[in-house]
Amino acid sequence: MLVNNRPKCLRSFFQEMTHIRVVEETFLDLFAQGVIGGTVHTCLGQEAVAVGLISALNLDLDIICSNHRGHGHFLAYCGDTSSLVAEILGQPSGVCGGIGGSQHLQMKNFYSNGILGGMAPVAVGMAFAEKLKGSGAVVVQFMGDGAMAEGAVYEAMNMAALWKLPIMFAVENNQYAQSTHWNAQHSGMLEQRSESFGVPMVDIDGNDVEEVYHTTQHLINEIRTQCTPRLMFMRTYRIGPHSKGDDLRDPKEIDLHQQQEPLSRLRKKLDPSWVTSIEKQIRQEVALLVANLRKE
Amino acid sequence: MASYLSGLQSGLKEALTANRKVIVLGEDIVDPYGGAFKVTKGLSTCFPERVISTPICEGGFTGVAVGMALRGFRPVIEIMFGDFLTLCSDQIVNHMAKFPDMYNNQVKVPLVIRTPMGGGRGYGATHSQSLEKMFLGIPGIKVVAPSHLHATNDILKYAILNDDDPVLFIENKLLYPLEQHVHVFMEQSVEISGYPTVALRNFSTGKPDVTIIAYGGLSLEIVPLLAKLHDDELNVNAVFPSSLWPVPVETLTRYGAQCGRIVLCEESSAGFNWGSEIAALLYENLHGKLAAPIARLASASQAIPAARQLEIKTLISAQDIENAVWELMS
Numbered sequence: 001m002l003v004n005n006r007p008k009c010l011r012s013f014f015q016e017m018t019h020i021r022v023v024e025e026t027f028l029d030l031f032a033q034g035v036i037g038g039t040v041h042t043c044l045g046q047e048a049v050a051v052g053l054i055s056a057l058n059l060d061l062d063i064i065c066s067n068h069r070g071h072g073h074f075l076a077y078c079g080d081t082s083s084l085v086a087e088i089l090g091q092p093s094g095v096c097g098g099i100g101g102s103q104h105l106q107m108k109n110f111y112s113n114g115i116l117g118g119m120a121p122v123a124v125g126m127a128f129a130e131k132l133k134g135s136g137a138v139v140v141q142f143m144g145d146g147a148m149a150e151g152a153v154y155e156a157m158n159m160a161a162l163w164k165l166p167i168m169f170a171v172e173n174n175q176y177a178q179s180t181h182w183n184a185q186h187s188g189m190l191e192q193r194s195e196s197f198g199v200p201m202v203d204i205d206g207n208d209v210e211e212v213y214h215t216t217q218h219l220i221n222e223i224r225t226q227c228t229p230r231l232m233f234m235r236t237y238r239i240g241p242h243s244k245g246d247d248l249r250d251p252k253e254i255d256l257h258q259q260q261e262p263l264s265r266l267r268k269k270l271d272p273s274w275v276t277s278i279e280k281q282i283r284q285e286v287a288l289l290v291a292n293l294r295k296e
Numbered sequence: 297m298a299s300y301l302s303g304l305q306s307g308l309k310e311a312l313t314a315n316r317k318v319i320v321l322g323e324d325i326v327d328p329y330g331g332a333f334k335v336t337k338g339l340s341t342c343f344p345e346r347v348i349s350t351p352i353c354e355g356g357f358t359g360v361a362v363g364m365a366l367r368g369f370r371p372v373i374e375i376m377f378g379d380f381l382t383l384c385s386d387q388i389v390n391h392m393a394k395f396p397d398m399y400n401n402q403v404k405v406p407l408v409i410r411t412p413m414g415g416g417r418g419y420g421a422t423h424s425q426s427l428e429k430m431f432l433g434i435p436g437i438k439v440v441a442p443s444h445l446h447a448t449n450d451i452l453k454y455a456i457l458n459d460d461d462p463v464l465f466i467e468n469k470l471l472y473p474l475e476q477h478v479h480v481f482m483e484q485s486v487e488i489s490g491y492p493t494v495a496l497r498n499f500s501t502g503k504p505d506v507t508i509i510a511y512g513g514l515s516l517e518i519v520p521l522l523a524k525l526h527d528d529e530l531n532v533n534a535v536f537p538s539s540l541w542p543v544p545v546e547t548l549t550r551y552g553a554q555c556g557r558i559v560l561c562e563e564s565s566a567g568f569n570w571g572s573e574i575a576a577l578l579y580e581n582l583h584g585k586l587a588a589p590i591a592r593l594a595s596a597s598q599a600i601p602a603a604r605q606l607e608i609k610t611l612i613s614a615q616d617i618e619n620a621v622w623e624l625m626s
């Protein structure tokens with residue numbers, strides 16, 4: 001059973017987002033200790049996108065195509081922390097037996113890949129398949145601002161609109177692609193591109209989990225009933241490094257965004273003593289889970 | 297008797313009839329046009345919902361087919377000219393080929409990519425190549441290329457309906473109009489399920505003097521060459537695997553061992569090609585049993601010219617193969 005029966009209140013959003021944050025901070029620690037290798041792209045600061053969007057889906061039906069920064073998407077989809085951590089630790093009980101690793105996760109209707117933009121046409125094909133089956137499923141395809149420089153994305157948008165397919169392009173504009181600011185690699189406005197293909201766009205604050213949740217609900221309903229694509233453009237910021245290591249951005253810039261990051265914003269709306277106790281509880285749960293898996 | 301083309305046409309039609317999960321996608325494939333080489337002619341009239349013309353975005357619609365295959369369909373796509381496979385290579389290598397393995401065999405990608413390769417029609421450098429060598433050896437995919445000694449209907453139908461692995465299906469432009477060549481001195485062996493190797497010899501009894509191993513469009517040159525060499529009283533066995541990757545290595549070794557004189561021929565440009573791998577495998581398996589070094593023939597390593605007289609000089613020819621055969625006998 002997937003997680004779509006969870007309550008959709010501020011407390012549960014906070015709980016899930018904190019859970020993602022703690023799991024990913026743990027990954028960064030494990031990387032620093034040399035316990036895990038390869039690379040880990042964390043979504044610190046972007047948890048509202050994962051939780052708000054995915055909470056609004058019908059998870060028994062809908063399909064998610066994720067990217068290199070997909071741990072948050074995965075956890076919001078299935079909540080199966082143990083199979084994610086095992087995957088990153090390279091263990092057989094991992095969601096892909098350790099073969100996939102951080103960027104290549106697959107479970108039920110969740111698929112991620114590490115080729116920027118490459119999943120956009122694949123997601124369109126999935127939407128085509130579901131339309132032909134008449135299943136009513138919607139496909140959500142996550143991509144970053146950087147991936148929007150890939151040609152495959154525009155081939156995908158064209159076909160999605162031409163064939164009237166049930167797909168939502170979900171753009172996480174965290175302003176950076178690795179070390180490059182979006183305006184150093186894009187000409188024109190990213191958010192305006194999809195409409196020239198006939199894919200309507202909604203531009204929202206991706207750090208506001210409630211806004212992400214309600215907008216997704218609305219768009220998914222439109223996509224499902226009209227069987228036409230949409231693009232949701234979410235403004236956010238990555239407060240952690242691109243992957244495990246160095247971050248060359250101005251620390252002042254990052255500090256400024258710390259105040260806007262989704263968890264601290266949500267925290268202000270909740271009872272402080274509940275927040276303290278739930279944060280403590282999540283940290284303990286994750287630490288225990290990781291410790292147990294590392295014994296294997 | 298079916299032609300190479302009509303076998304492909306009927307194979308597609310029978311596959312669409314047999315399984316509602318079969319979908320055909322490609323550029324300009326619907327009627328009345330029916331595809332640049334007419335392989336899909338008539339299909340959209342019979343199956344309007346499942347035969348779909350795409351925009352001109354080979355990488356994009358290859359990805360679409362991958363997504364459909366992941367969600368339970370058995371798509372077939374047509375890439376108008378094999379040269380355009382370069383545009384699909386990311387979807388082929390990093391998506392189609394990877395998903396089953398890297399997702400720990402939790403998914404399947406039953407997808408057939410059909411495309412015509414080869415020169416001889418004056419199309420010039422970007423519409424005449426034999427680029428299949430770029431895709432040989434990639435884990436997780438098969439590369440199949442029937443000659444006109446094969447039943448194209450059976451092989452294509454098998455790839456679409458029965459093979460759960462992704463298949464790159466290479467056709468040859470010059471073979472399309474040819475009737476399937478059948479002969480009493482022909483035998484078939486199936487080492488790779490669904491993809492037979494056909495051997496044609498020009499003698500009734502005894503052993504071959506030389507074994508030619510080739511694939512795809514070169515059957516057009518080699519069948520008449522066998523008759524000519526018969527008149528010259530040379531026993532030759534010509535072996536055409538339809539599976540390039542994986543390699544039917546035991547079958548090729550068995551034929552190669554019959555005389556120890558082997559000519560490997562292919563139309564792709566010389567250097568790092570199919571014959572390089574086949575030669576290496578045969579040297580390993582036939583060490584000490586070869587009467588002469590293996591001869592390897594391919595087309596010249598240059599852009600294929602458009603002008604007839606220049607193109608002919610660039611591509612591998614029957615004369616090249618005949619020369620190599622006599623060289624081995626000398």
Ligand SMILES: Cc1ncc(C[n+]2csc(CCOP(=O)(O)OP(=O)(O)O)c2C)c(N)n1
Nearest residue numbers: 069114115116144145146147174176177178
């Ligand atoms: C095709 C391709 N090119 C380059 C990379 C290397 N790479 C991984 S993530 C990344 C930046 C991506 O930026 P964006 O799409 O904005 O996503 P973000 O990392 O910000 O979440 C790059 C260049 C890749 N994985 N795939």
Ligand SMILES: [Mg+2]
Nearest residue numbers: 144145176177
């Ligand atoms: Mg980015």
